[in-house]
C-alpha cells in the first residue's frame with residue numbers, strides 16, 4: 260500500500276501479520292527458513308519465487324526496514340547493512356570495476372575518505388575531489404572512466420550545502436551514477452532521488468535510530484543497481500541483523516516528530532550562538548547567514564540537528580570549551596536524544612594535515628553540536644556557561 264504522507268508511510272509500512280494477529284511487528288530472530296519440498300527449494304534458489312532463504316540474503320525485519328526507507332525516499336527498492344560504512348563500501352565495491360574513476364565531494368565522512376584514498380587504489384579505482392565552492396568545476400574532472408558521482412549534503416562537520424539539482428543534471432548529462440549520503444538530513448528532511456540521485460545511502464546509526472543504541476545502514480534507489488549491490492552483499496555478508504532492523508524500523512515511526520523537535524532546538528541554538536561575543540561564526544543550513552541558505556531551503560524541509568560554530572581563540576579555545584561542558588555529552592556519535600559536542604580538529608579529524616582540514620572547512624576553533632531533545636533552555640544554558648568559563 261502506498262501512502263500520501265511520509266509520517267504515515269513510516270508508521271504503516273509493515274510486514275504481513277503472523278497467525279497471532281499481533282499489532283506491532285514481531286522480531287524474527289531466525290538465520291534460515293524452511294521449504295515445503297524439493298521443488299519449492301529448487302524454485303526458491305533459482306529465484307523463481309521471491310521468498311526468504313537465509314538471513315544473509317533477506318529477513319522479514321530487514322525487509323520491513325528497507326521497504327520503509329525506500330518508500331520514504333521515493334526509491335524502487337534497497338538493501339540493509341550492518342553499518343553505514345558497510346552500506347557505502349558495498350555499494351561502491353559492487354558497482355565499480357578496476358580502472359574506474361569516482362568524483363566525490365571533498366567533505367565526506369572520514370572513513371569514506373579512507374576508502375577513496377587507501378583501499379580503492381589497491382583495486383586500481385581512482386578518485387577526484389571537488390569542494391563545495393567548485394560544483395561548477397565537476398564537469399572538468401570527468402574522465403572517460405568516470406562512473407560514479409558521490410556526495411554528502413549537508414557536509415560533516417562543515418555543514419556546507421551542495422546543490423542536489425545541479426549534481427543531478429551533471430550526472431544525467433554524463434551518464435554517471437549519482438550517489439548521495441543522506442545521513443545528516445534523513446528521509447524526512449531531504450529526498451535526493453527527487454533531484455536525480457540514482458542511489459541514496461544512510462547511516463541508520465544516527466538520526467534514524469535516534470537514541471544511540473544500534474548500528475545500521477541502508478542503500479535505496481534504482482532496482483537495476485540495487486540488484487548488483489544485493490548480489491555482492493548476499494555473497495560478501497554485510498547484512499543488517501534482524502534485531503537492529505526491528506529497532507530501526509520502530510525508530511522510523513517517530514522520526515518525523517523527533518526531527519521536528521531536533522530542528523526547532525537546533526535553530527534556536529544557532530540563533531543563540533550568533534549573538535554570542537566569543538563566537539566568530541555560526542553555520543546552520545536554515546540560518547539566513549548561511550552562504551547556501553537558498554539552496555538549503557530549496558532541497559531541505561528543515562535545517563537538521565547539527566550546528567557548527569567557530570570559537571574565537573583556535574584549538575586551545577576549542578579544547579577549553581569542551582572541558583567546560585557539563586550537560587552535553589562528549590561523544591563521537593551524533594543524532595542522539597542527548598546533545599553531543601565535539602571538537603573535530605583535535606579528535607575525529609586530527610589525523611588530517613592542517614591544510615586538509617582547512618580544505619574541508621575544519622577550522623581550529625570549530626565546534627560541532629548535535630542538538631538533542633533535552634529542553635532547549637538547558638542546552639543553551641550549558642553552551643552559554645561553557646563559552647563564559
Ligand SMILES: *Cc1c(COP(=O)(O)O)cnc(C)c1O
Nearest residue numbers: 342343344368440442462464475
Ligand atoms: C556516521 C556516518 C557514516 C558511517 O556510518 P556508521 O553507521 O558509523 O558506519 C557515514 N556517513 C555519514 C555522513 C555519517 O555521519
